[in-house]
Amino acid sequence: MKNAAIIFKKEIKEVIKNKNIWMPILIITAVFSIGMPLAITIGSNAILKDGDTINFINKVFGYTDDPMRVLIGFTIKQFLILLLMIPAMVPSLIAPASIIMEKESNTLEPLLATPIKTSELMLGKSLTALVPAFVISTINFILLAAVIDITSYIKLGFVPLPTIEWVIVAFVLSPIISFIITIISIIVSSKSTDIRSAQGIGSIIIIPIYAIIGFQIAGFFLMNIVYLLLGCLVLILTCPLLLKLCTKIFDRENVLTKWKMK
């Protein structure tokens, strides 16, 4: 563990310095956790004046005498799913950078020649992507809750968050997604020689997340606890397989003889 912590400590300093990682995250935070929920809750009166919106709410949720609450509830479901972009995106930006930098600078062989275990190396690299992903995602989910709760309280006198769905998405689904994307990004990075191609492939990996977001926005389904728990279960089941594959890829000999190097 000590060696994994040494790697984490060094790498996290470099992540903090890397604007290419921070800028997209800041933009997404500003737009999806603060800007848009704020705009929707503040402008909910104007939104509800639109006949189509009322028709949509009545069609999807059945007739209600409090469309404002339904609109805010619907908004929360949409943004919870939208914010899953963050736990998926952060590791897909950090993990390839961390692996490919080692390849580009020919530092893997001397590192593997130290007494470090490959499991510690893999853990250190994974934590470098996982910890920021968890911290940033949690901040975003809390920001979303704060923005919606404050504006809802001011406008309607009630605080809609936290809900069970919010807790599951923020503290169960989000870390699982980060873990899976981290492991896949590491696997992909072992076969890439430059950061752009690895991150390009990384962006393809997170397409299923975007697809889920798109399907809900398009009205194909609406997130509920059953769907969430089912999704978590499926993803948890894939974790051991991915971890096994990643451990195999991180074998010393594999790193030196089968990884694609510059």
Next chain:
Amino acid sequence: MIEVRNLTKKFETVTAVDNISFEIAESEIFGFLGPNGAGKTTTIRMLSTLISPTSGKIIVDGKDPQKDGGYIRSITGLLTETPGMYEKISGYDNLDYYSSFYNIPDKKRKDNIKKYLKMFGLWDRKDDLAGTYSKGMKQKLALARALIHEPKILFLDEPTAGLDPESAHMVRNFIENLQKEKTTVFLCTHNLEEASSLSDRVCIIKKKIIKIASLVELQSDKKSKKAEIVFKDTARKYVEILRQIKEITDIEAQDNKINISLKNAEIINPTIIKSLVDSGAEILYFNEIKASLEEIYLDLIKEEEK
């Protein structure tokens, strides 16, 4: 210190190292020579536990790399052929990072970083990013990294590549001095002069071992030898006499000197001298010209290719 028995490494269908065996004593400098693709780096990687052999046995400091990889890596230092550094952190931080994986007390670790940075003339640039270092400075930093935990065994792959003559000289002196500290050095190099001046023994490899011996042994084993004969007067008139001796394979005359290549030198030399003296030659000197490691190496590789 290192024992290798019938070591073979195959990568799928390609045999990189084929059934090699050797032993290296404590504090020996062992030159490991061979053309590109001869299996040198693969052998170093097997000895330093980075990859495992397909078959055969390795013992390093009494331990099996398959079982005690961590221990072996803690007592060995490795300078790779293309030594990389983290370019966005300082030279000092590079050494600080790598050294922290070894079980060395913090004060000793910091003292060692200072010692080696000073020794290699990098102390004044310790806070500069490693990416701003010249190729030679990076090579010295990589050497410092390999030494930072004061290993018992040092694997050096082309240690003076990219260094200016002064730095290369300094590194060679340093390697020589390691022997006094009982460090065993496994030296891979294409610089045969360097191998010749530093190594106690050399191993010439081309997937299989072609020869293991000290330079003196290699020179005395050489079938074809060279000699220089210096005459009091002009040398050309004795060329014909020498041509009649069938063991002499090559003759070059210049001014009062003749250089000859010959077989069975120890047997035929008295005959050569007698023939020349009988023909009236006044011989000032008759010297054996010792073959350089380069000549021996090239001959052995050529023979192997036949």
